[in-house]
Amino acid sequence: MSSGWVRMAAARDHAIRYGFIVLLFGLIAYFAVAADGFVSPQSAVFIFQSVAITGVLALGVTATLVVGGFDLSIGSVATSAMMAAAYVMVVLEQNAVVAVVACLAIGVIVGLINGWLIVYMRVPDLLATLGMMFLLVGLQRIPTEGRSIATGMTMPDGSVANGTFGAAFLALGRHRFDFFIPNLIPVSVVVLLVLAVMIWFFLEYTRFGRMMYAVGSNERAAELAGAPVKAYKIWAYVISGVFASIGGILLAARLGRGDIASGNNLLLDAVAAALIGYAVLGAAKPNAFGTAVGAVFVGVLLQGLTMMNAPYYTQDFIKGLVLVVALVFTFALSGRGKR
Amino acid sequence: MGNNAVFRVHGLRKSFGHIEVLGGVSLDLHAGEVTVLMGANGAGKSTLVKIISGVYERGGGTMSLAGHDFAPEDFAPNTPAEAIRAGVVTVHQNINDGVVADLDVATNLTLDRLSGSGAPTLFNPGRVRREAKVVADRMGLAIDLKARISDLSLADRQLVAIARAMAHQPKVLILDEPTSSLSSAEADRLFALLDRLREHGVAILYISHRMSDIRRLADRIVSMRDGVISGVFDRKPLDYEGAVNAMLGRKIHLDRIVARNSAKPVLTIDGLRIAEGSSAISLTLGDGEVVAITGLVGVGKTALAETLFGVRKPLSGTMVLNGKPYAPGSTGEAIAAGVFLVAKDRGENGIVGDFNIQENISLPFHRRMSRLGVLNRRIERATARHQIQELGIVCRSEKDEMSALSGGNQQKVMVARWMSQAAKLFILDEPFQGVDISARRDIAAKLRASANGRATLLFVTELDEALETADRILVMSEQTIVGEHRNADIDLERLLAEVAGGPLHSAA
Numbered sequence: 001m002s003s004g005w006v007r008m009a010a011a012r013d014h015a016i017r018y019g020f021i022v023l024l025f026g027l028i029a030y031f032a033v034a035a036d037g038f039v040s041p042q043s044a045v046f047i048f049q050s051v052a053i054t055g056v057l058a059l060g061v062t063a064t065l066v067v068g069g070f071d072l073s074i075g076s077v078a079t080s081a082m083m084a085a086a087y088v089m090v091v092l093e094q095n096a097v098v099a100v101v102a103c104l105a106i107g108v109i110v111g112l113i114n115g116w117l118i119v120y121m122r123v124p125d126l127l128a129t130l131g132m133m134f135l136l137v138g139l140q141r142i143p144t145e146g147r148s149i150a151t152g153m154t155m156p157d158g159s160v161a162n163g164t165f166g167a168a169f170l171a172l173g174r175h176r177f178d179f180f181i182p183n184l185i186p187v188s189v190v191v192l193l194v195l196a197v198m199i200w201f202f203l204e205y206t207r208f209g210r211m212m213y214a215v216g217s218n219e220r221a222a223e224l225a226g227a228p229v230k231a232y233k234i235w236a237y238v239i240s241g242v243f244a245s246i247g248g249i250l251l252a253a254r255l256g257r258g259d260i261a262s263g264n265n266l267l268l269d270a271v272a273a274a275l276i277g278y279a280v281l282g283a284a285k286p287n288a289f290g291t292a293v294g295a296v297f298v299g300v301l302l303q304g305l306t307m308m309n310a311p312y313y314t315q316d317f318i319k320g321l322v323l324v325v326a327l328v329f330t331f332a333l334s335g336r337g338k339r
Numbered sequence: 340m341g342n343n344a345v346f347r348v349h350g351l352r353k354s355f356g357h358i359e360v361l362g363g364v365s366l367d368l369h370a371g372e373v374t375v376l377m378g379a380n381g382a383g384k385s386t387l388v389k390i391i392s393g394v395y396e397r398g399g400g401t402m403s404l405a406g407h408d409f410a411p412e413d414f415a416p417n418t419p420a421e422a423i424r425a426g427v428v429t430v431h432q433n434i435n436d437g438v439v440a441d442l443d444v445a446t447n448l449t450l451d452r453l454s455g456s457g458a459p460t461l462f463n464p465g466r467v468r469r470e471a472k473v474v475a476d477r478m479g480l481a482i483d484l485k486a487r488i489s490d491l492s493l494a495d496r497q498l499v500a501i502a503r504a505m506a507h508q509p510k511v512l513i514l515d516e517p518t519s520s521l522s523s524a525e526a527d528r529l530f531a532l533l534d535r536l537r538e539h540g541v542a543i544l545y546i547s548h549r550m551s552d553i554r555r556l557a558d559r560i561v562s563m564r565d566g567v568i569s570g571v572f573d574r575k576p577l578d579y580e581g582a583v584n585a586m587l588g589r590k591i592h593l594d595r596i597v598a599r600n601s602a603k604p605v606l607t608i609d610g611l612r613i614a615e616g617s618s619a620i621s622l623t624l625g626d627g628e629v630v631a632i633t634g635l636v637g638v639g640k641t642a643l644a645e646t647l648f649g650v651r652k653p654l655s656g657t658m659v660l661n662g663k664p665y666a667p668g669s670t671g672e673a674i675a676a677g678v679f680l681v682a683k684d685r686g687e688n689g690i691v692g693d694f695n696i697q698e699n700i701s702l703p704f705h706r707r708m709s710r711l712g713v714l715n716r717r718i719e720r721a722t723a724r725h726q727i728q729e730l731g732i733v734c735r736s737e738k739d740e741m742s743a744l745s746g747g748n749q750q751k752v753m754v755a756r757w758m759s760q761a762a763k764l765f766i767l768d769e770p771f772q773g774v775d776i777s778a779r780r781d782i783a784a785k786l787r788a789s790a791n792g793r794a795t796l797l798f799v800t801e802l803d804e805a806l807e808t809a810d811r812i813l814v815m816s817e818q819t820i821v822g823e824h825r826n827a828d829i830d831l832e833r834l835l836a837e838v839a840g841g842p843l844h845s846a847a
Binding site: 205206207208210211213214216217218220221222223224225226227228285 | 650673680692693694702712714
């Protein structure tokens with residue numbers, strides 16, 4: 001009887017730990033059988049490319065989740081960075097380096113403002129970043145009076161913008177490295193992998209990452225252990241802002257224009273990836289590895305569904321469903337939510 | 340005396356799990372009398388109040404509430420609302436629980452009528468204001484009825500909460516530490532209101548640690564200790580020291596420690612003031628010495644601990660640590676200077692719930708365990724294992740979750756955290772709170788055995804804990820030090836008198 005209980009508990013432990021990984025491989029196996037051409041290097045790269053931008057954003061928001069916060073402004077930071085990159089190159093006729101620096105600056109500044117609002121102005125994190133999201137959605141439209149930015153567009157004052165996206169900048173979105181097969185791995189995937197390894201190492205192995213987890217779990221205890229809690233929180237939002245602006249750079253480089261209508265799904269997909277990450281390996285907390293797996297999971301799901309000709313309007317529903325299931329895994333089954 | 344008891348509790352029991360919190364409490368409350376209930380943390384006061392006010396169900400015993408005909412009827416409220424309807428009203432410690440901050444005074448005063456059954460569906464501001472004025476006048480409350488609660492001072496909010504409670508015309512009013520966040524001028528207004536209620540014949544149960552409140556208000560004092568009534572004092576003049584005595588208990592242990600003297604000063608405090616209007620604190624702590632500061636709840640023990648640890652700044656005064664000026668601007672600076680604090684209430688201030696034992700122990704010392712920012716987990720694990728051995732923490736391994744440990748072992752982890760590196764000044768605030776007797780002995784023994792090379796300072800409310808652990812005992816009252824005793828042939832009478840109010844204030 002009692003050994004039965006122990007076995008059941010162990011089985012549940014395993015279900016919590018490996019449930020999502022098993023589900024991921026199950027999904028891949030299913031699509032491999034059901035969808036023609038799903039198992040191929042090209043398909044894999046396509047999945048990686050489609051998750052590269054949301055993955056980068058998700059890694060950034062993971063940093064804010066670690067300190068017990070949340071950042072709803074990441075999607076609008078990314079689109080603002082995209083519009084800024086286009087504006088700098090097309091209207092101001094500057095080179096790729098200036099554009100990248102301008103985008104990163106936007107990420108840092110928004111992160112600092114978010115952190116300042118939350119830490120010093122005591123605005124709750126969801127509300128502060130929600131406000132910042134609305135602000136940025138509006139702000140990015142002001143310089144062009146609401147129009148998308150492309151070479152040859154007419155400016156509000158009647159002049160014509162003649163700048164172009166530099167080749168170096170476009171390469172960020174379009175160049176592919178050779179990897180066994182020529183022209184296989186896109187730059188954005190490399191950027192995602194590098195950032196994922198960086199943030200994973202930072203959170204798991206450095207004292208700063210460890211203290212960020214402490215701040216997220218018990219802020220008062222972290223402060224009484226000598227940590228500058230306010231600085232850690234602000235840093236988390238700066239990381240989130242910078243990662244989001246990198247996502248925006250990749251988006252601009254892929255599109256080759258400042259498209260006012262793109263990037264609508266970034267926030268939802270990135271947050272879903274980070275929250276699914278809670279359930280990976282039974283971590284029950286935000287973590288970089290889980291976020292990366294979560295992003296791949298969402299990518300595999302959408303690519304598979306697309307290849308099976310599922311209508312586009314079912315995809316958001318399925319994403320939401322997966323997210324809810326993942327949250328049940330994390331909070332109900334592992335008993336962590338009871339605290 | 341027996342037949343004017345309005346409210347009577349007899350043999351009340353309550354257990355949570357297998358822990359008995361109330362072991363048969365009997366208590367009478369009389370009309371037009373203020374009964375003060377005293378008891379240390381964990382004595383069972385709040386459990387008693389919560390049973391009377393219908394929050395908890397009683398585990399045994401009877402309660403009776405006399406009706407107008409003085410025929411006792413059984414009183415067993417299942418909800419706070421039932422208790423209020425029956426005539427027992429409780430004002431809880433947290434003032435904001437008693438008022439709705441976003442509404443005006445008038446609405447707050449009539450809130451129960453508005454939400455009760457049979458209330459008119461439409462809100463009539465004129466009528467509400469008229470009814471509120473009746474309530475306010477009866478209480479002698481001079482507050483603008485149109486003011487929003489959130490614009491009022493804490494004291495005014497408290498008065499509104501009490502006036503609102505009194506709108507039910509209760510027979511019994513229970514106040515749980517009502518002055519804990521009030522200034523003395525504000526408290527005076529509360530006392531004037533309570534005097535008025537006493538004249539109206541309300542039986543008042545007043546829970547407080549503040550001796551000045553108790554001297555001002557008490558007609559009777561009831562002391563509680565370990566879930567039972569340990570003393571009832573109603574002969575005038577009231578025996579305040581006896582009441583404190585009964586509350587703290589006075590058991591002198593035979594395994595008394597041998598008090599040590601110290602020659603080498605580690606920390607010198609000069610003219611330190613931690614609260615507006617309090618007297619300055621000056622003291623010296625020596626190398627190898629264990630000093631306990633004792634005093635009732637709310638006399639400033641935690642404030643002093645936090646001042647030493649850089650959480651708050653003193654109003655004036657200087658500190659010298661090992662010959663160098665010491666004025667920490669943050670907890671980080673205090674730790675860097677070698678001043679460590681085991682904060683009270685480990686769940687709130689100490690334990691990081693998502694971390695295991697090893698990670699909890701290393702928390703303040705990451706910098707010393709890192710190279711180029713990268714944590715050396717081997718050193719971290721070795722430190723944790725060593726500390727688990729040193730303090731005898733019962734666990735499977737250093738990877739155990741904190742929630743898997745008993746309270747005593749959790750506290751040992753907190754002490755182990757701060758003993759994992761050498762301190763110059765080691766402060767522990769209520770280190771024995773929620774700790775079983777064997778863990779308490781272990782921790783105390785460890786503190787004494789390792790005392791050389793640092794000064795150790797404990798803040799404890801329970802006198803026993805000070806007597807068991809310290810070489811020297813200081814008494815704190817009203818935000819300052821009022822007495823000093825070497826822990827050998829202690830004059831307990833004098834010490835208890837100092838705890839109860841201090842010779843400095845006995846004339847007042």
